[in-house]
Amino acid sequence: MGTPSNIKLIDENGLRLDGRGDEELRPIKITTDVLERADGSAFIEWGGNKILVAVYGPREAYPKHTQDIEKAVIKARYNMAAFSVDERKRPGPDRRSMEISKVISEALSAAVMLEQFPRTQIDVFIEVIQADAGTRIASLTAASVALANAGIPMKDLVVGCTAGKVEGRIVLDLSKEEDNFGNADLPMAVLSKTDEIVLIQMDGELTKDELNKGMEMILKATKRINEIQRKALSEKYTIAQNKEEGE
């Protein structure tokens, strides 16, 4: 964050490096049911991010001391492939991925009706195959789709987006360069219907007004992303139906 550089992140026409405007998202594509053995799965392509999510459970929680007699526990594991970033990432959990696993578990716990299956765990395996800024909210967005795909009862879908400050301007959905050389990064996730915030983090510095503006932009963007989530979930069934009717 704030690494000094002479890269111009916003050109004279007000366009960003990849030609987007301030409130423009990178292209997002979500597919469900990509894995045979998982109870639910999703694959998200968000700009250059490629992330695979597999959901298993609810199943009896092991080790036994992690069981909660009153509700299920969500165990998310965020893992980056060694080849997902420019320089080889040392495989295995590290400080950063453990933090992300924790915040994702907590964000998902706000949406899932955990009290329906006491003593169980729901495993959410997140594999980042290619990383390009904003992987935690892309993972979270895909994870909630995978949970819904697994038929796990939820109050709402979790949907996330980032905003940030680049060359003094508040922009939506930071790209890799903007993330590395910008002034601030603000990932946030909400429950799609209630706008209840389930994850918010900030790296860098924003004034109160800038923070409010960023949050407002994110809230607007989550509506669009939520449409994509819903489409991904219903797509499989509508296509099957149309094909059969056509026969």
Place this chain on the structure above:
Amino acid sequence: MDVVPFHGSYFPRRNDKVIGKVIEVGPSMWTVDIRSPYLTMLHMNDTPWKTFSGEIKKFLNTGDYVYAKVMNVNEVKESWITLKEPGQGLRKLEGGHIMYVPAPKVPRIIGKTGSMVNMIKDATSTRIIIGQNGLIWIDGAPEDVLIADEAIKMIEREAHTTGLTDRMVEFLKKAKGEINGNTQ
């Protein structure tokens, strides 16, 4: 409000008849896997056999399947099943072929008052038992079992569509025709 999902696991309810696999034998109880987040228990007193503590292994061993009824489920979702209800066909399942479909699809496979499964049974001359938990036991000649298996997988795939019964009639007619054609 409640929503019926397309997928999802089975949660035992009292009086459901389920198919389970014995995965552990204790001194007086069997632990049974019914493809639910929770394992279930079968006590030796809930079987029709004369059993003695410590030697229940000769009646049911690990890997055996049973067709049983859920007797009780408590607040923390522990459950017990029973084989001791005469006239309901509860028993150890011997022979046959076991397959699995997600529990939410079971009503579609059974059909209205059993119409769908009876159609498959009649067309393939197999014996079929469907557990509410999604495990299905099919017994019959190997080629008939394969057709029944394929038919059930077709229902599983197309459970959410309309006009499935008609397509099933077609499918069974065609599959049966192929078998007869080959054997003639």
